Amino acid sequence: MVTTPIYYVNDKPHIGHVYTSTVADIYARYKRLQNMDVFFLTGTDEHGLKVEQSAEKRQIPAQALADENSLVFQEVMKSNEISFDDFIRTTDERHTTQVQAFVEKLLKSGDVYLGKFEGWYDEGQEEYYTETKAKECNYESPISGKPMVRMEEENYYFKLSKYESKVKELLETNDSFLTPKERKNELLQRVNDGLNDVPISRTNFTWGIPMPGDEQHVIYVWIDALMNYVTAIGMAQDGEEKQKYWPASIHVMAKEISWFHAVIWPAVLMALDLPLPSRVHAHGFWIREGRKMSKSLGNFVDLTVLNKFSNHYGLDGFRYYLATEGPIGAQDANFASSRVQEVYGTDLVNTFGNSTSRTTAMCVKYFDGILPEKSDDNSKIFEGYDWKSICEKEGAEAVCAYENLELNKATQAAMRIIAKVDLFITETEPFRMAKDPNERENLGAVLYQCLEALRISACILEPILPNKVKEMHAGLPLYANESDSMEKRLIWGGIKPGTTVSKLALFPRLDPLDENGEIMKEAQAPAASKKPAKKSKTKVKKVYSPETQAKIDAQGALIRSMKESGKTNDDAEVAEAVKILKELKASE
Numbered sequence: 001m002v003t004t005p006i007y008y009v010n011d012k013p014h015i016g017h018v019y020t021s022t023v024a025d026i027y028a029r030y031k032r033l034q035n036m037d038v039f040f041l042t043g044t045d046e047h048g049l050k051v052e053q054s055a056e057k058r059q060i061p062a063q064a065l066a067d068e069n070s071l072v073f074q075e076v077m078k079s080n081e082i083s084f085d086d087f088i089r090t091t092d093e094r095h096t097t098q099v100q101a102f103v104e105k106l107l108k109s110g111d112v113y114l115g116k117f118e119g120w121y122d123e124g125q126e127e128y129y130t131e132t133k134a135k136e137c138n139y140e141s142p143i144s145g146k147p148m149v150r151m152e153e154e155n156y157y158f159k160l161s162k163y164e165s166k167v168k169e170l171l172e173t174n175d176s177f178l179t180p181k182e183r184k185n186e187l188l189q190r191v192n193d194g195l196n197d198v199p200i201s202r203t204n205f206t207w208g209i210p211m212p213g214d215e216q217h218v219i220y221v222w223i224d225a226l227m228n229y230v231t232a233i234g235m236a237q238d239g240e241e242k243q244k245y246w247p248a249s250i251h252v253m254a255k256e257i258s259w260f261h262a263v264i265w266p267a268v269l270m271a272l273d274l275p276l277p278s279r280v281h282a283h284g285f286w287i288r289e290g291r292k293m294s295k296s297l298g299n300f301v302d303l304t305v306l307n308k309f310s311n312h313y314g315l316d317g318f319r320y321y322l323a324t325e326g327p328i329g330a331q332d333a334n335f336a337s338s339r340v341q342e343v344y345g346t347d348l349v350n351t352f353g354n355s356t357s358r359t360t361a362m363c364v365k366y367f368d369g370i371l372p373e374k375s376d377d378n379s380k381i382f383e384g385y386d387w388k389s390i391c392e393k394e395g396a397e398a399v400c401a402y403e404n405l406e407l408n409k410a411t412q413a414a415m416r417i418i419a420k421v422d423l424f425i426t427e428t429e430p431f432r433m434a435k436d437p438n439e440r441e442n443l444g445a446v447l448y449q450c451l452e453a454l455r456i457s458a459c460i461l462e463p464i465l466p467n468k469v470k471e472m473h474a475g476l477p478l479y480a481n482e483s484d485s486m487e488k489r490l491i492w493g494g495i496k497p498g499t500t501v502s503k504l505a506l507f508p509r510l511d512p513l514d515e516n517g518e519i520m521k522e523a524q525a526p527a528a529s530k531k532p533a534k535k536s537k538t539k540v541k542k543v544y545s546p547e548t549q550a551k552i553d554a555q556g557a558l559i560r561s562m563k564e565s566g567k568t569n570d571d572a573e574v575a576e577a578v579k580i581l582k583e584l585k586a587s588e
């Protein structure tokens with residue numbers, strides 16, 4: 001079971017929501033490719049004071065507001081092709097009845113009791129703070145900056161204190177429970193201050209699930225919300241087949257809700273005698289121009305902007321940016337349109353797209369698009385290019401990276417293979433071989449090895465670029481059966497001689513967008529992201545013969561890869577490569 005947090009219906013969808021879902025989606029797709037029976041859950045969190053107030057302001061029932069906003073989230077998930085298996089709403093009857101059943105169980109066991117409480121309350125977060133923590137924050141909400149208020153309430157409490165040592169032990173001894181590892185110390189510090197019992201009911205609003213046996217109280221939104229993970233799969237219902245998905249393999253979210261997921265939630269599960277999720281991953285935040293995105297600053301990368309980016313770069317193109325530049329680990333990430341353009345241009349257009357189009361074009365040109373007999377001859381290894389080992393190593397690294405949710409590392413493994421394919425073409429010169437009838441077998445082998453390496457790269461990238469990879473599969477078969485596991489797809493030798501290949505053009509060159517998602521006019525575009533052909537409008541682009549053009553492309557790719565590895569024009573190797581490129585261009 002893979003989950004996203006359930007999205008709060010009083011908020012408007014933004015990049016944070018789309019990102020959390022995309023990360024979970026990539027993981028879910030990867031796990032399905034491992035032939036795992038995945039249940040991917042998302043949904044909306046619909047109760048609480050703020051929803052009640054927003055509905056009052058609009059003079060509509062809270063349920064109507066929740067219906068409307070939940071639909072917006074459902075549409076966002078669908079339009080972003082988030083492959084969820086279930087969308088739970090906390091107003092669903094299946095949820096409310098089971099929450100009541102769970103709370104009743106806790107009342108019976110004494111883990112929930114009626115008591116009086118006085119403390120510091122963050123109204124925005126609907127959360128109490130200990131005296132130490134409140135003092136540390138200067139009695140102001142660390143999230144909204146607004147002053148905390150002193151509150152006294154008679155409420156139902158959850159006996160969190162009873163689970164203090166067990167939660168502490170969990171965080172201290174199980175390194176894989178909470179990732180990235182930086183989060184552990186933040187939480188442990190707070191746990192070490194001591195865990196007080198937490199109120200789990202409210203009387204100051206009514207828009208919530210009634211407390212069983214005491215309808216004056218509604219169940220506090222966090223307890224209600226956290227329980228979605230188990231109500232969706234019927235953990236409080238008899239004979240529900242979906243119970244097999246518990247415990248969850250991973251809960252994905254951002255860091256500000258790690259306390260609820262890695263401290264409160266395990267304690268609640270311990271009290272309910274249910275197993276704990278294997279992992280809680282709390283990624284960083286998307287920020288904008290170095291500042292937190294917030295309602296007061298009005299600087300969210302909102303749905304309108306997000307849609308402009310994904311329409312322009314394609315859903316996969318934009319997902320690739322989110323996956324490679326997003327705040328997957330402890331650090332926050334800055335959203336920058338220039339980086340979307342750079343990442344798209346460098347990795348997808350110039351590397352993946354260009355290499356795929358060159359190699360498939362050569363196959364069409366030299367072999368009428370049919371991979372020749374014996375081109376898969378394993379004994380033909382060109383010096384420095386033992387492709388089977390190269391791909392095995394990179395494939396294993398990518399799998400390990402997906403497992404750890406190191407999405408950027410997974411893409412890098414694929415990009416390293418592709419950059420090597422470009423170098424291989426430069427060195428083996430298939431365009432030269434094509435002129436020599438005695439080199440037909442070598443030519444076939446070179447092309448086979450390029451295509452096979454590209455096939456494996458595409459299989460690595462599939463969870464991130466599902467549509468593009470499907471498109472590629474139509475021109476270059478990537479697997480024999482849809483049901484083949486990723487492990488099988490990554491084995492060298494998947495393509496067989498006799499396979500028909502057609503020319504592929506996967507990623508078009510695109511104009512850059514500005515921060516609001518508008519297409520930039522030429523004069524505004526940063527030099528690095530301008531299309532080369534547009535650099536000078538007065539010059540007519542020189543047309544070379546296909547052979548020379550291929551050599552120029554390969555030489556360009558070689559120079560790019562040298563620079564990517566840190567070399568500059570001052571390095572003799574780069575200077576030499578640039579000289580060759582100039583000579584090639586001057587040769588016709």
Ligand code: MSP
Pocket residue numbers: 004005006007008011015016017019020045225226227228252253254255256257284285286287293
């Ligand atoms: N409803 C609660 C979650 C309950 S789960 C039992 C909630 N909802 S939320 O809509 O406010 O946030 C949903 C997700 O978006 C959370 O993972 C949150 O951490 C994430 N993000 C919100 N803003 C974000 C960024 N700026 N950047 C990245 N993710 C962020 O919390």
